[in-house]
Amino acid sequence: MSDLQRLHPGARYSEATIFNGTIYLAGQVANDGSLDIQGQTAEVLTMIDNLLAEAGSDKSRILMAQIFLADLADYDGMNKVWDAWVPAGAAPPRATVKAALARPEWRIEIVITAAQL
Helix, strand or coil, X not given: CCCEEEEEECCCCEEEEEECCEEEECCEXXXXXXXXXXXXXXXXXXXXXXXXXXXXXXXXXXXXEEEEECCHHXXXXXXXXXXXXXXXXXXXXXXXXXXXXXXXXXCEEEEXXXXXX
């Protein structure tokens, strides 16, 4: 399967898989659980930028974003950071839902699918 590439594979999951020019990122969560929603969102979006760059893409090539919030009260705060991050004219289709995240300190998790450049 030379046409399938995994980035940062681990025993449980890989951070990303690339297949036929499409990049699938694992759910990205903040490393610093003490941050508020804006801080966690900014940290996660930086992680996404870095993974997309490593995979040969960028945020202007996002095909779909799935955002999971532990508390919907964080929706406006998350959107302030998201809106500043998304390139003008390149906002991807997006779903935002409330979800019980795997760790109580996580306020947000984002899953991205993108096209390579």
